[in-house]
Amino acid sequence: MLQDKRQNSFIGSLVLLASLLLIIVGCARVVAPGGGPIDEDPPEVIRSEPPNYSTNYDGSDIRIYFDEFVELHDLRQKMLVSPPMGNMPEVSIRRRSIIMSIEEELMDNTTYNFFFGDAIRDITEGNVKSNFQFIVSTGDYVDSLSVRGEVINAFDRTPAEEVYVMMYDNIFDSVPYKELPVYISRTCEQGQFEITNMREGEYLMFALEDLTHSYKYEQPDERIAFLDSLVVPEYVETVEEPEIDEEAPLIDEDLPETGEQPDTITEPGIFEPDIEEPSIDVEDKPTRSDPEFYRLFLFQEADTVQRISSKRFTPPGRFTFEFRVPFDSVYVEEYKEPFDGDWKYKEFTKGKDSMLIWLDNVERDSLYLKVWDKDHLIDTVKESIKPREGERRRAEDPELTLTPNVRPGQTFSYFRDFVLTANNPIKDIDTDRIEVFINDSIPVESQWECFGTAERRFRLDKTFEQDTTYNVIIPDSTFTDIFGLSNADTLDVSFNTSSAGDYGMILVDLTLPEEGENYILQLLNNEDEPIEEKFINESDEYIFPNLSPGGYSFKVLHDKHKTGKWNTGNYLEGVQPEPVYVLDEEIEVRQNWEHEVVWDIVK
Numbered sequence: 001m002l003q004d005k006r007q008n009s010f011i012g013s014l015v016l017l018a019s020l021l022l023i024i025v026g027c028a029r030v031v032a033p034g035g036g037p038i039d040e041d042p043p044e045v046i047r048s049e050p051p052n053y054s055t056n057y058d059g060s061d062i063r064i065y066f067d068e069f070v071e072l073h074d075l076r077q078k079m080l081v082s083p084p085m086g087n088m089p090e091v092s093i094r095r096r097s098i099i100m101s102i103e104e105e106l107m108d109n110t111t112y113n114f115f116f117g118d119a120i121r122d123i124t125e126g127n128v129k130s131n132f133q134f135i136v137s138t139g140d141y142v143d144s145l146s147v148r149g150e151v152i153n154a155f156d157r158t159p160a161e162e163v164y165v166m167m168y169d170n171i172f173d174s175v176p177y178k179e180l181p182v183y184i185s186r187t188c189e190q191g192q193f194e195i196t197n198m199r200e201g202e203y204l205m206f207a208l209e210d211l212t213h214s215y216k217y218e219q220p221d222e223r224i225a226f227l228d229s230l231v232v233p234e235y236v237e238t239v240e241e242p243e244i245d246e247e248a249p250l251i252d253e254d255l256p257e258t259g260e261q262p263d264t265i266t267e268p269g270i271f272e273p274d275i276e277e278p279s280i281d282v283e284d285k286p287t288r289s290d291p292e293f294y295r296l297f298l299f300q301e302a303d304t305v306q307r308i309s310s311k312r313f314t315p316p317g318r319f320t321f322e323f324r325v326p327f328d329s330v331y332v333e334e335y336k337e338p339f340d341g342d343w344k345y346k347e348f349t350k351g352k353d354s355m356l357i358w359l360d361n362v363e364r365d366s367l368y369l370k371v372w373d374k375d376h377l378i379d380t381v382k383e384s385i386k387p388r389e390g391e392r393r394r395a396e397d398p399e400l401t402l403t404p405n406v407r408p409g410q411t412f413s414y415f416r417d418f419v420l421t422a423n424n425p426i427k428d429i430d431t432d433r434i435e436v437f438i439n440d441s442i443p444v445e446s447q448w449e450c451f452g453t454a455e456r457r458f459r460l461d462k463t464f465e466q467d468t469t470y471n472v473i474i475p476d477s478t479f480t481d482i483f484g485l486s487n488a489d490t491l492d493v494s495f496n497t498s499s500a501g502d503y504g505m506i507l508v509d510l511t512l513p514e515e516g517e518n519y520i521l522q523l524l525n526n527e528d529e530p531i532e533e534k535f536i537n538e539s540d541e542y543i544f545p546n547l548s549p550g551g552y553s554f555k556v557l558h559d560k561h562k563t564g565k566w567n568t569g570n571y572l573e574g575v576q577p578e579p580v581y582v583l584d585e586e587i588e589v590r591q592n593w594e595h596e597v598v599w600d601i602v603k
Contacts, residue, residue, distance in 0.1 A: 224298065554582075
């Protein structure tokens with residue numbers, strides 16, 4: 001009995017001890033009341049040393065105090081200093097403050113703007129202190145002028161995001177190549193930018209997709225934009241922000257040592273501006289309700305350094321040349337033992353970046369070729385074309401193949417041409433052996449037409465009936481190429497044609513900016529790819545029939561240089577990219593429907 005009592009007493013002590021522990025743990029944990037409001041307020045600045053917008057700044061450290069603990073997120077990508085500094089400030093966190101350490105001597109009488117973008121946020125809910133900037137001047141006053149605008153991709157007219165916009169007060173053509181800008185900003189997601197706290201003067205404005213983060217135009221694949229005229233910044237009245245009590249107590253000086261946030265060192269980066277600067281007391285400054293809004297068109301300069309990027313020889317006699325950039329007029333010649341008459345077939349790809357050459361019965365061991373683009377010698381090529389005795393062939397046994405532009409069983413547009421493409425130029429074709437049937441049994445007379453520069457494409461000269469089944473049979477040995485090869489197998493292709501009711505139509509009532517100028521009207525599919533184009537020079541109604549159901553849009557290229565294509569710009573020559581106009585709507589084409597679009601580009 002005594003033992004039971006002692007056991008019960010021991011168990012009771014354990015229960016009491018566990019209860020006390022739970023109470024202690026519960027008291028030690030601070031838990032927000034259930035259902036309480038979530039903190040949605042961003043951290044606010046309560047004080048800074050020196051105050052924001054200070055003058056006569058001597059380049060010592062800057063410390064900014066907040067009303068709660070903060071952290072820095074992607075500062076390298078979001079922070080920007082204007083004017084640019086040779087050594088970016090080292091930024092660290094100390095409790096509820098941010099410290100910037102300036103590591104270089106600042107320029108005299110200059111206003112510096114430290115943009116943080118949305119890099120500052122609180123550590124509890126991640127609320128962002130958006131577009132925060134800190135401004136100091138090494139002179140007696142803070143510069144207060146600004147410029148604003150947007151950067152647009154020249155060819156598709158979409159906003160250009162994360163592009164530097166730079167201002168230069170040394171004005172000469174090559175300044176973006178040689179000097180750092182005096183002011184800098186970066187475009188936001190909408191392609192817009194603003195550069196504030198500028199001094200009076202005239203500036204050259206230049207935009208750069210700076211791949212090396214050097215603030216200089218150094219790479220040929222970097223996209224650029226520029227204005228044709230100089231820019232004069234203006235004073236723009238802005239919205240006032242709440243005043244900061246510079247005499248407020250420093251909250252983090254009263255914090256206990258336990259539980260404090262550890263110091264965090266981060267590296268600076270790039271800022272995404274969309275700024276409303278605090279109101280500045282400026283006397284005798286004109287204000288405008290409609291300040292100048294600058295628009296720059298981003299483009300990549302044409303790469304004019306031409307060379308052969310790759311070349312290969314495929315037995316029995318085909319050369320393939322691929323070029324670094326599209327060419328104007330490429331040709332080849334044999335320079336050691338020139339041929340008499342035609343000795344080759346040649347063909348260019350649609351983008352004019354590759355050339356195919358087939359040798360016509362050339363009885364030589366090697367070829368010595370010069371490759372030209374217009375009057376410029378690109379390269380010389382020496383190629384062995386005859387395998388040595390006992391040498392293993394460099395390719396499988398060659399054969400002649402024929403490829404139709406329709407797959408068996410596929411619905412084929414009744415208004416299209418049936419085309420056969422051979423892999424080699426054709427020297428002979430026995431068209432009497434080719435059979436064409438309607439509904440698998442009714443023979444149809446057929447005529448074939450060769451087209452293209454290399455004589456390897458053949459078109460069936462026939463208008464197809466709608467909603468009809470066709471069968472094309474090409475027996476083996478019907479086609480023979482320049483190497484004496486024939487198609488080894490019978491080609492049997494069956495397909496059904498479509499009907500007019502399967503398609504829709506778009507009529508575009510187009511008004512051009514300038515009558516008599518050259519334009520290219522392009523029809524785009526829902527992936528913004530041109531599928532049809534018309535060369536026009538007057539406002540009129542233009543018809544696009546036989547369109548499959550789906551989404552379409554339009555683009556107009558102003559062909560100022562009369563080259564039949566869009567031309568990019570050139571900075572040193574002062575040439576802007578050719579204007580492009582994009583219809584800001586998608587036309588949804590339906591079967592057997594006519595869609596009318598009124599597009600006045602002038603408006």
